[in-house]
Amino acid sequence: xxxxxxxxxxxxxxxxxxxxxxxxxxxxxxxxxxxxxxxxxxxxxxxxxxxxxxxxxxxxxxxxxxxxxxxxxxxxxxxxxxxxxxxxxxxxxxxxxxxxxxxxxxxxxxxxxxxxxxxxxxxxxxxxxxxxxxxxxxxxxxxxxxxxxxxxxxxxxxxxxxxxxxxxxxxxxxxxxxxxxxxxxxxxxxxxxxxxxxxxxxxxxxxxxxxxxxxxxxxxxxxxxxxxxxxxxxxxxxxxxxxxxxxxxxxxxxxxxxxxxxxxxxxxxxxxxxxxxxxxxxxxxxxxxxxxxxxxxxxxxxxxxxxxxxxxxxxxxxxxxxxxxxxxxxxxxxx
Numbered sequence: 001x002x003x004x005x006x007x008x009x010x011x012x013x014x015x016x017x018x019x020x021x022x023x024x025x026x027x028x029x030x031x032x033x034x035x036x037x038x039x040x041x042x043x044x045x046x047x048x049x050x051x052x053x054x055x056x057x058x059x060x061x062x063x064x065x066x067x068x069x070x071x072x073x074x075x076x077x078x079x080x081x082x083x084x085x086x087x088x089x090x091x092x093x094x095x096x097x098x099x100x101x102x103x104x105x106x107x108x109x110x111x112x113x114x115x116x117x118x119x120x121x122x123x124x125x126x127x128x129x130x131x132x133x134x135x136x137x138x139x140x141x142x143x144x145x146x147x148x149x150x151x152x153x154x155x156x157x158x159x160x161x162x163x164x165x166x167x168x169x170x171x172x173x174x175x176x177x178x179x180x181x182x183x184x185x186x187x188x189x190x191x192x193x194x195x196x197x198x199x200x201x202x203x204x205x206x207x208x209x210x211x212x213x214x215x216x217x218x219x220x221x222x223x224x225x226x227x228x229x230x231x232x233x234x235x236x237x238x239x240x241x242x243x244x245x246x247x248x249x250x251x252x253x254x255x256x257x258x259x260x261x262x263x264x265x266x267x268x269x270x271x272x273x274x275x276x277x278x279x280x281x282x283x284x285x286x287x288x289x290x291x292x293x294x295x296x297x298x299x300x301x302x303x304x305x306x307x308x309x310x311x312x313x314x315x316x317x318x319x320x321x322x323x324x325x326x327x328x329x330x331x332x333x334x335x
Contacts, residue, residue: 003166003201004159004237009057011085012050013042018171021310023276030297031306034179035279036168039286039314044084044111047077047314051160052152052190053085059156061089065146067138071096071128073260075284075318078151078188080108083115092143094118094134098126107321151188153225155232161194162201162233168309169202177307179206184311185289186210186250189222191313193229196248200241206309209296211289212252214259223250254292260284262325265291270319270326282315283322289313 017037025033041050060068068086072079072095079095086093095117097109105113112119122130128150138145149157172179186192192210199206216222223245230243256263266287273279273290281287293310302308319326 003162003198006055006156006159007058007062008054008159009061009085009089011043011054011057011088012046013040015167015171016040018168018175021273021277021279024272027272027276028294028297031180031302031304031308033293034177034307034309036164036309036311038164039280039312039316041314043088044081044115045314045317047081048161048164048191048311049078049081049152049314050085051164052157053081053148053160055156055159056148056152057085057089060091060146060148063144063146065091065144067092067094067143067145068148069094069096069131069134069138069145070148070152071098071122071126071131071150073097073126073284074099074102075108075260075321077108077282077285077313077315077318079117080111080115080317082148082152083112083117086117087115092118094120094138094145096120096122096125096128096130096134098122098124107319108317109321111317149188151190153188153190153193153229155229155236157190158194158197158229158233161191162198165195165198165204165206166202169198169204172309179309180306181207181209181302182309182311183209183211183289183293185213185285185313186222186226187213187285189226189229191311192226192248192250193233196226196230196243197233197237197239201239208249210248210250211254211292212250213255213285213288215255216252223248226250251292251296254288254295256288262287262322265295267325269294279312280316280319281312282318283325284318285315286312
């Protein structure tokens with residue numbers, strides 16, 4: 001029986017595959033590693049935001065919206081999938097992107113343009129600070145805008161990951177494997193909160209470890225944002241449960257030089273997965289989260305009997321915008 005009955009738009013292909021990373025497991029010599037392939041959700045080359053958007057876009061349709069607006073960084077995976085969702089539902093889409101117009105258009109930004117978005121460049125404001133002004137202009141122009149929150153993370157978006165954990169629950173049972181830990185990139189809070197709720201509602205005991213992707217520079221600590229989303233969603237679902245900060249594991253040791261800055265941690269993780277599993281990670285989220293997981297395994301944080309699930313949240317199109325980071329030095333061919 002499904003945990004949720006809320007209306008949603010069908011935007012992705014589910015269930016996404018659950019695979020074992022046997023070669024990576026052998027290289028690291030640690031616990032068994034599995035991967036949930038949300039890079040294969042299908043919408044605009046896939047990604048976890050599709051799960052959130054199914055609930056958010058249904059709400060937009062119900063409210064009679066004709067225009068979608070959201071925000072993110074220049075290479076935002078969330079913005080790319082939101083643009084595709086708006087195209088599927090024949091709505092206008094406005095993206096508020098941090099930074100300035102680049103000299104060349106590639107990666108996610110190329111796809112945003114293909115989907116016919118209106119792009120507003122916002123300088124240092126990559127988290128939607130300029131959205132209210134744009135919403136006001138749209139309303140004055142006779143539009144009915146609907147704001148999709150940063151990262152799709154609120155009490156509606158998090159529902160997508162309650163469903164996702166239920167999906168994983170049935171897949172793991174079908175292969176008679178008990179996942180002990182779930183590792184994932186934690187950036188805007190909705191994925192983390194939804195997994196917490198799913199864990200509670202299914203009465204599972206997965207240890208959820210979110211790898212913090214961004215340095216905590218806002219006035220509200222990021223861990224509190226996760227907590228607020230989890231409790232707001234629990235209240236919406238009439239659950240008689242309140243989460244507290246002790247329920248959240250947020251690993252903040254891997255933020256490096258900041259959001260979107262690729263270092264040795266990300267480069268090694270991306271190369272290992274590409275060369276040994278044929279799987280592409282992205283330079284901002286999954287590369288950093290997988291790098292954190294690899295580091296934790298090497299540090300002995302898990303036992304050999306553990307079964308680790310890495311949630312691949314997508315984002316491979318951004319690799320094309322980081323080509324200089326992965327362009328090898330010329331090597332003379334060997335005969």
